[in-house]
Amino acid sequence: xxxxxxxxxxxxVLVLMTTxxxxxxxxxxYQALVDVDVRKFQNYFHKEFPQVKLEDFSSGVYALDEDARxxxxxxxxxxxxxxxxxxxxxxxxKPFANGKSLASCFPNGGAVRGLYPYFDEKRGQVITLExxxxxxxxxxxxxxxxxxxxxxxxxxxxxxxxxxxxKIDVKVRxxxxxxxxxxxxxxxxxxxxxxxxxxxGCHMEYAGRRLRAETMSPALGHTTHFPVxxxxxxxxxxxxxxxxxxxxxxxxxxxxxxSEEYRNLEYFQTIMSNGLKFNGPAARK
Amino acid sequence: MxxxxxxxxxxxxxxxxxxxAAESTATLPTAVEKGRALALDTNKGNCIACxxxxxxxxxGNFGPPLSQMKERYxxxxxxxxxxxxxxxxxxxxxxxxxxxxxxxSDTEIDQIIDYLYTL
Numbered sequence: 001x002x003x004x005x006x007x008x009x010x011x012x013v014l015v016l017m018t019t020x021x022x023x024x025x026x027x028x029x030y031q032a033l034v035d036v037d038v039r040k041f042q043n044y045f046h047k048e049f050p051q052v053k054l055e056d057f058s059s060g061v062y063a064l065d066e067d068a069r070x071x072x073x074x075x076x077x078x079x080x081x082x083x084x085x086x087x088x089x090x091x092x093x094k095p096f097a098n099g100k101s102l103a104s105c106f107p108n109g110g111a112v113r114g115l116y117p118y119f120d121e122k123r124g125q126v127i128t129l130e131x132x133x134x135x136x137x138x139x140x141x142x143x144x145x146x147x148x149x150x151x152x153x154x155x156x157x158x159x160x161x162x163x164x165x166x167k168i169d170v171k172v173r174x175x176x177x178x179x180x181x182x183x184x185x186x187x188x189x190x191x192x193x194x195x196x197x198x199x200x201g202c203h204m205e206y207a208g209r210r211l212r213a214e215t216m217s218p219a220l221g222h223t224t225h226f227p228v229x230x231x232x233x234x235x236x237x238x239x240x241x242x243x244x245x246x247x248x249x250x251x252x253x254x255x256x257x258x259s260e261e262y263r264n265l266e267y268f269q270t271i272m273s274n275g276l277k278f279n280g281p282a283a284r285k
Numbered sequence: 286m287x288x289x290x291x292x293x294x295x296x297x298x299x300x301x302x303x304x305x306a307a308e309s310t311a312t313l314p315t316a317v318e319k320g321r322a323l324a325l326d327t328n329k330g331n332c333i334a335c336x337x338x339x340x341x342x343x344x345g346n347f348g349p350p351l352s353q354m355k356e357r358y359x360x361x362x363x364x365x366x367x368x369x370x371x372x373x374x375x376x377x378x379x380x381x382x383x384x385x386x387x388x389x390s391d392t393e394i395d396q397i398i399d400y401l402y403t404l
Contacts, residue, residue, distance in 0.1 A: 213343040
């Protein structure tokens with residue numbers, strides 16, 4: 001108890017100092033607040049798994065288990081999502097009825113994974129890659145792709161693939177952005193559902209332990225590699241599809257693909273992985 | 286007609302032995318059997334997801350192995366608490382509050398405890 005209070009005080013002082021250094025007292029430096037969380041979060045996993053290097057957390061559960069990792073590396077040599085990347089590329093370049101295409105909405109030839117998610121200050125909400133893909137379609141008079149799998153996941157997979165190696169560096173620059181971040185953070189730590197379990201319970205406290213035959217992946221690195229081709233699904237799915245699955249498994253009603261709840265959660269989770277690299281798409285069990 | 290009469294007769298003849306069979310399963314420790322099934326059922330206890338338990342396959346290891354329960358938990362009421370609402374004993378427990386959240390009834394908790402006492 002005393003320790004936490006001391007740490008909080010210390011954090012408070014740090015924040016105060018950064019605020020004073022960075023400008024007028026009323027301009028809170030939200031990024032500094034968030035950076036303290038990131039450090040704490042990542043340190044937790046470094047202590048728990050001292051043998052795992054920071055960048056290896058982007059391999060999910062395979063960062064923890066050498067045997068599983070070997071099997072996985074073999075699968076990744078002939079990746080089950082290869083055809084999906086091809087299909088995603090075709091969809092990305094396919095002209096809309098108005099002659100434009102998804103390619104006309106995204107800079108850098110579409111290698112934009114590292115720009116998402118971000119907090120759009122004007123619209124006051126978190127924008128994810130999947131959301132941006134569908135908004136581009138709608139803005140050009142096309143129907144949005146239906147959520148969580150299929151073409152939406154394919155285009156996302158193609159963009160992730162040509163963006164591999166981009167650094168995760170998500171910023172929190174305003175009070176509104178910080179609020180969205182805090183909502184995601186609360187979601188992550190809150191117990192919910194009939195089984196009364198939290199994301200943090202399974203993916204932090206018990207990361208590396210087995211739930212029946214499944215080893216629990218560490219939450220650090222959770223969002224680096226999506227979409228994933230899961231053998232259990234037999235196809236490709238988005239991060240929010242996975243979120244919905246984990247919510248259902250604890251008897252709690254899942255939220256919709258691209259709901260505000262899941263976008264805030266993605267924002268929080270991606271920020272916790274700041275410093276890692278995007279490496280999607282990936283194969284999972 | 287004739288043949289069905291024979292079958293009927295045979296059925297009657299067999300009845301006593303059926304009766305014996307039924308009786309012998311009835312005298313099996315049913316509460317223990319029920320408790321074991323509940324402890325393994327993924328929609329009920331699913332204790333095996335987190336605990337090593339008897340000969341259950343692929344046990345998880347969130348919680349400690351459930352063994353020597355009689356020796357370690359002579360007080361039935363402690364087990365009732367742990368299963369009914371684990372947060373009474375450990376406010377931060379990840380173990381689902383099976384009783385409190387209506388996943389398992391009081392009778393079923395007792396059956397599970399009967400089973401645990403065989404471990």
